[in-house]
């Protein structure tokens with residue numbers, strides 16, 4: 001298969017990713033879902049395109065709220081799982097985000113839920129999302145933030161987290177990681193590269209968040225410490241004029 005069909009090594013570990021989602025990833029279930037739904041707003045009757053939908057979890061959440069959904073993903077294992085799990089509700093399409101098989105100006109909301117970090121040509125993907133949106137339509141995108149330029153926590157001799165070093169922040173580059181035993185590539189880009197891509201697509205920024213938990217209940221749990229100290233994600237809502 002050409003590289004474009006598997007730019008990040010996802011094919012090899014799609015089933016591991018689906019298992020990870022099925023275990024209930026807390027970053028999604030406890031941090032991002034609520035704000036993503038809030039930024040999507042009332043979706044009943046709206047046409048929503050979920051780009052890089054994976055096995056379709058967020059598309060199903062939107063469909064349950066009455067949206068007409070198109071879950072789109074590059075990889076067949078994701079598309080097959082999304083189709084199987086959709087129970088026929090909503091469309092599921094295999095396509096790259098960089099060449100959407102969708103007419104211009106027909107979609108109410110495009111969702112990109114932690115996807116750009118996996119897409120080498122994210123500028124074209126953002127331009128494509130903007131193309132398919134109706135005038136007034138919204139692009140709601142969560143993505144990994146500047147932590148992609150960090151190798152992780154610096155720790156004290158007794159193992160306490162001190163700080164996260166960051167280097168080569170301005171250099172766009174692929175970073176190969178070992179995730180649950182699989183090699184994956186995450187693309188690091190400075191925030192300015194993303195902002196420039198959205199602005200070049202003529203979108204207007206309506207909301208910009210670095211989500212933190214709404215309360216302090218998890219603050220003392222080491223598993224969730226990062227959320228309070230250093231935001232892992234950005235979440236933006238852009239509108240087509």
Ligand SMILES: C[S@@+](CC[C@H](N)C(=O)[O-])C[C@H]1O[C@@H](n2cnc3c(N)ncnc32)[C@H](O)[C@@H]1O
Nearest residue numbers: 052053054073074075096097113114115118119
């Ligand atoms: C981190 S997963 C997120 C999946 C889903 N949005 C979620 O939050 O569960 C990224 C997804 O983007 C898909 N993907 C990667 N590159 C893509 C591309 N160029 N076009 C469309 N989908 C792509 C992957 O196959 C994967 O399902």
